[in-house]
Amino acid sequence: MIFDAVATAEYIAKQQLRNGCIPHFEDAVADPWNHVEAAMGLDSVGHHAEARRAYEWLMSVQRPDGAWAAAYRGDVVEDHTLDANFTAYAAAGLWHHYVATSDVSFLERNWYGIDRAVEFVLALQTSDGAVLWARDAHYEPWPLPLLTATSCIYLSLRCAVAIAETVGDERPDWELAADSVASAIRDPNVTWADKRRFSMDWYYPVLAGAVTGDDADAVLASRWDVFVVEGLGTRCVSDRPWITSGETSELILALDVAGHKDEAEEMFQWLQHLQADGGGYWMGANFPGAVVWPRQQPTWAAGSVLLAYDALERATATSGFFRGETFPEPVSGLVDPL
Secondary structure: OOOOHHHHHHHHHHHOOOOOOOOOOOOOOEOHHHHHHHHHHHHHOOOHHHHHHHHHHHHHOOOOOOOOOOEEEOOEEEEOOEEHHHHHHHHHHHHHHHHHHOOHHHHHHHHHHHHHHHHHHHOOEOOOOOEEOEEOOOOOEOOOEOHHHHHHHHHHHHHHHHHHHHOOOOOHHHHHHHHHHHHHHHOOOOOOOOOOOEHHHHHHHHHOOOOOHHHHHHHHHHOHHHHEEOOOEEEOEOOOOEEEHHHHHHHHHHHHHOOOHHHHHHHHHHHHHHEOOOOOEOOEEEOOOOEEOOOOOOHHHHHHHHHHHHHHHOOOOOOOOOOOOOOOOOOOOOOOOO
């Protein structure tokens, strides 16, 4: 594939603040999840120093209870919601950084932060295994879990288990928690907040590795015609004529995870109509006509494009991250797919 990964990584690096924070774009807020996604993109292209600074900033603003606020402007909290998925994703980012660099000392220095983050997240796990979305500004838990968020938390818990094993402080209870999260994702009787109009609710169980094999194929086929616009990409929501670079990149990863590399590569070529001058990617475009909207180039979109490219190229240590190839061993006792 013809793609200038270095230019896209340099676009992210140019948006990074001196303190290491990676905002959505210039003069915008940052949130922990998208900050980590951009940092992972940097690591996939070898910008390890910038990624390290990003994680150092993230750990510097971690709350005593292990969580992160939902949005920051510099070091100042702008949204006090404590999102469980945002908090868990730090483990995914740090494990990805370790896979990219083999820097065990960096994992060790940040182990306490990961330990606290995971414990915050698991305190929101329900009896059926799902994880409530967040705590509000009054520290009250959200009443229902989100399927997308719980799926991503499953991936992050697997990364946290791998970190624990690597630093020599294994957490078998986290493995059991990951098992129960996976079971909840596969259980048709679990009640989720209704976000079915969002494409992320469709593909994330596959992307995160919670639904595999024939079941993954069935999931991807089930709403393909609802969300995928041939030649352009993936809708963000089912009822709007708007395809986005972030969701398209993530669907590419989900296709690759499910073993459909050829289809993923074809979709990656579709994605290139959203590339902007300077290596960034437009957030999305309306159709028909592929008219760019809004005129924003988010760092997390660039990061997700880099992660999709990395997975498809099979050329780096991190390329198998979403396929589950970087974990020391499978999560013990993992329930077989339905």
